[in-house]
Amino acid sequence: MSEIFKGIPVIPYEGPESRTAFAFKYYDADRVIMGKKMSEHLPFAMAWWHNMCATGVDMFGVGTADKRFGAAEYGTMEHAKAKVDAAIEFMQKLGIRYYCFHDVDLVPEDADINVTNARLDEISDYILEKTKGTDIKCLWGTANMFGNPRFMNGAGSTNDVDVYCFAAAQIKKALELTVKLGGRGYVFWGGREGYETLLNTKMKFEQENIATLMRMARDYGRSIGFNGTFLIEPKPKEPMKHQYDFDAATAIGFLKEFGLDKDFKMNIEANHATLAGHTFQHELRVSRENGMLGSIDANQGDVMLGWDTDCFPSNVYDTTLAMYEVLKNGGLDGGFNFDSKNRRPSYTYQDMFHAFILGMDSFAYGLIKAAELIEDGRIEAFIDGKYASFETELGKKIRAGEATLEELADRAAKMKSVAIPMSGSQEFLEGILNNVLLK
Numbered sequence: 001m002s003e004i005f006k007g008i009p010v011i012p013y014e015g016p017e018s019r020t021a022f023a024f025k026y027y028d029a030d031r032v033i034m035g036k037k038m039s040e041h042l043p044f045a046m047a048w049w050h051n052m053c054a055t056g057v058d059m060f061g062v063g064t065a066d067k068r069f070g071a072a073e074y075g076t077m078e079h080a081k082a083k084v085d086a087a088i089e090f091m092q093k094l095g096i097r098y099y100c101f102h103d104v105d106l107v108p109e110d111a112d113i114n115v116t117n118a119r120l121d122e123i124s125d126y127i128l129e130k131t132k133g134t135d136i137k138c139l140w141g142t143a144n145m146f147g148n149p150r151f152m153n154g155a156g157s158t159n160d161v162d163v164y165c166f167a168a169a170q171i172k173k174a175l176e177l178t179v180k181l182g183g184r185g186y187v188f189w190g191g192r193e194g195y196e197t198l199l200n201t202k203m204k205f206e207q208e209n210i211a212t213l214m215r216m217a218r219d220y221g222r223s224i225g226f227n228g229t230f231l232i233e234p235k236p237k238e239p240m241k242h243q244y245d246f247d248a249a250t251a252i253g254f255l256k257e258f259g260l261d262k263d264f265k266m267n268i269e270a271n272h273a274t275l276a277g278h279t280f281q282h283e284l285r286v287s288r289e290n291g292m293l294g295s296i297d298a299n300q301g302d303v304m305l306g307w308d309t310d311c312f313p314s315n316v317y318d319t320t321l322a323m324y325e326v327l328k329n330g331g332l333d334g335g336f337n338f339d340s341k342n343r344r345p346s347y348t349y350q351d352m353f354h355a356f357i358l359g360m361d362s363f364a365y366g367l368i369k370a371a372e373l374i375e376d377g378r379i380e381a382f383i384d385g386k387y388a389s390f391e392t393e394l395g396k397k398i399r400a401g402e403a404t405l406e407e408l409a410d411r412a413a414k415m416k417s418v419a420i421p422m423s424g425s426q427e428f429l430e431g432i433l434n435n436v437l438l439k
């Protein structure tokens with residue numbers, strides 16, 4: 001196989017003082033942190049759609065990047081295979097072991113699903129052949145049920161039963177591919193599962209149909225030996241004005257309502273969190289505290305822009321707080337999928353590598369600092385102190401759900417007045433965070 005990314009070496013770790021462009025400054029795969037290697041803490045993945053497919057097309061212009069990887073033209077099986085060759089070389093040079101895909105990222109889609117499925121069989125055989133002897137595997141698979149015009153009113157939430165069948169067929173095939181490629185997860189991002197206006201929408205009806213589709217997917221997946229985690233990826237808007245899986249709390253409520261909470265967890269995307277008006281850490285915390293933090297789509301938004309910019313993560317303040325949640329979660333069933341894309345003017349092969357070096361270093365730095373934050377202990381000690389009154393006999397009784405309203409009211413009456421609680425000391429705590437982050 002001839003080299004595609006010529007002149008770009010296997011990326012070494014050189015440390016923070018290095019001035020080498022193609023070197024990690026913080027991601028040191030074998031460095032042990034809190035008893036585990038960095039590479040185990042951080043199962044990084046490449047998103048096939050952004051990295052192998054997206055050329056930088058936007059509403060105002062054509063693509064700037066050439067992603068043919070030596071194939072004569074786009075949209076052929078020759079091109080599909082060139083993308084596989086490029087993906088493997090790319091991952092090996094970066095030391096990334098996982099990739100994530102939508103069905104139609106892998107092969108050109110035909111109007112006849114039988115033709116598309118035969119192409120998917122061919123390409124998955126090719127991927128297996130080319131990854132043999134490497135440690136490269138699928139992290140999660142999914143079906144693209146939002147790009148084709150048939151899904152304009154949604155997939156599970158469509159008004160059209162034939163479209164619903166088509167969605168079922170795509171999920172069935174994508175699940176089979178995920179199992180074949182060794183995937184640890186299967187993702188449902190809500191695509192066009194939402195609405196533009198309630199003037200034409202049966203909301204509860206649509207949500208029930210989505211749940212039914214997920215239940216069928218769960219049952220089929222388990223029947224073909226998929227033992228991994230099903231994942232919902234919440235997002236509040238875009239492409240639809242209102243997406244049903246608004247945020248983690250909404251998606252968790254949905255899963256509990258429809259009895260899917262034992263098989264499904266959350267795939268939290270940083271930029272989706274910020275679109276919902278939450279921080280990345282908030283979405284991770286909600287998921288973690290519900291026992292449903294499964295995987296992460298690693299990217300970041302842009303505070304100046306109100307849409308899903310899918311920037312590569314560079315904000316180490318955010319990656320530190322994210323890694324704090326991941327460490328507290330005891331890791332992830334899934335991993336860190338760079339659902340991130342180069343900016344349109346960053347169109348070269350070199351830029352693709354710089355983007356991943358940035359993202360991997362940002363999460364590695366976040367991991368180092370999150371571990372230091374936990375070892376430092378000052379913030380956790382503060383939190384313990386803040387809630388200490390619930391460690392008293394009465395506090396414990398309330399926590400156990402054994403106190404009555406009358407009993408508490410009696411105590412309040414005896415006190416006559418109550419002192420205000422201790423200070424929240426936010427600025428003090430932010431100072432500690434900076435102290436750890438900057439040392």
Ligand code: XUL
Pocket residue numbers: 102142187189233235269297308339
């Ligand atoms: C869209 C998005 C998707 C999912 C997979 O915003 O994040 O790429 O991650 O369908």
Ligand code: CO
Pocket residue numbers: 189233269297339
């Ligand atoms: Co995503």
